[in-house]
Amino acid sequence: MNSDLPKILLAEDDTDMRRFLVKALQNAGFNVVSYDNGLSAYQRLREEPFELLLTDIVMPEMDGIELARRASELDPDIKIMFITGFAAVALNADSQAPKHAKVLSKPVHLRDLVNEVQKMLAA
Template sequence: MARILITEDEDSLRTFVARALRLDGHETSEAADGEEGLALLCEEPFDLLLSDIRMPVMDGIELAHRASSNFPDLKILLMTGYAEQRERADDLASKIIDVVPKPFALTDIRAAVASALAG
């Protein structure tokens, strides 16, 4: 299965998503913000970056730009609960797979991740 980095500043959501993806057989690592996520990306290889857009320190948009520049084969899937944040991701269209709207059901995020990894 895949190695997935989850960057999300909300602890309970990050834990929920990580647990769900581990049930699907994936190995997960977690970061509370984009800066921490970028540091983890530089330490070890990942198949997928699953990141919230709106986070402190470094947001998911900046993280996606840096990650795609440094790791061009990395698949990137963003998530957000804010419509205006989704629009900010438009300039990333060639770098990300999709933006998953929050709130989402467990089945929705699992399906989005499976689709991103298959694509």
């Protein structure tokens, strides 16, 4: 594992989607750690810092918005991106989602995802 690469934590409960995203991000030169639920992802975040949290919103045990909120509490500098089929939920003004989070709607095109991730990490 190349420690110079930006580290991305991915939380996505759909196995095929998770594999697909991990492969695309690794191919683009990122270091990716993935979990199939928000709780496990959160536990990992408490152990080490990541540059970016990439998370689905609707997941068992802890949803993506709660995960993102807790991630921001642990590390105010972490960048957050939601991938979801429910973009309206994420963008709801009442939601507890961190204000600086980016939302990509499913189905997501890998090129768009990689471009957005690169933009966020370069910012």
